[in-house]
Amino acid sequence: MVSARSAAALTLTPYEDDRYTSWSFRYCQLQEGCGGTGRGDAPPVPFGPFDHELAVPYGSDGTVTQHSTLGALEIEGSGAVRGSTGVVIPFYPPGITSFDSTFVLSFTLDEPALASLIGSLDVAANDLEGEFALASVFLCHAPCAGPGPYLSYELISGGSGHLPLSFTGILPAGAYELFADAYVEPYGAFVSAAFSFQFAVAPVPESSASALAGAALAPLLLRRRHRRVGQAPRAKSGLVGAACR
DSSP: OOOHHHHHHOOEEEEEEOOEEEEEEOOBTTBTTOOEEEEOOOOSSTTSOEEEEEEOOTTOOOEEEEEEEEOSSEEEEEEEEEEOOSSOOTTOOTTSSEEEEEEEEEEEESSOEEEEEEEEEEEEEOGGGTOEEEEEEEEEESSOOSSOSSEEEEEEOSEEEEEEEEEEEEEOSEEEEEEEEEEEEOBSBOEEEEEEEEEEEEEOOHHHHHHHHHHHHHHHHHHHHHHHHHHHHHHTTTOHHHHHO
């Protein structure tokens, strides 16, 4: 049972928004000095809907997309990068070209919340040919400096891969960062990466809240029990009054 007080009190408050699409291109069609970088616009309204597709120029068929929305107690996001460089240059170092769809949102919870996340990660690349693809989703205390203690999923290229996402747990009150990324380094051949997720928080049911309170009190009660056990022989020595205080 969820109390009306808890349902009304829980809030998810975003305070930092860094969602974007980008590409970096260092060569095209064997032309010297051909290349550049590009970054998609931020959401038109901070913390508002983001629906963006960024085309990669220079003869590439690459596209970078992201669609994400923020609700009162839920966040939905999907991002995809796909395409090729449009040309294969023998022995050219990988990593010169990259496509990236990044979702970074920091938010606070003013009280403990029951959180859930479902979704998927997908990649397709051929490591032997120099392509690289990565898709990931992290949830950690803000600021996030890497995989988080609450949720950490990562899928790295090695052919084609699919990873379902499923997480349910209770998050303490505090500041969090939700991070998702689809990133590729194409090398002539087609390569792709994608993420998709639905994240939501809800008030902690009273039964779970009671269990949490009991778990928090358990160490204290255990210490008191050990103290009393240790004092029992003394009580037989006339220290009953001291033991009862």
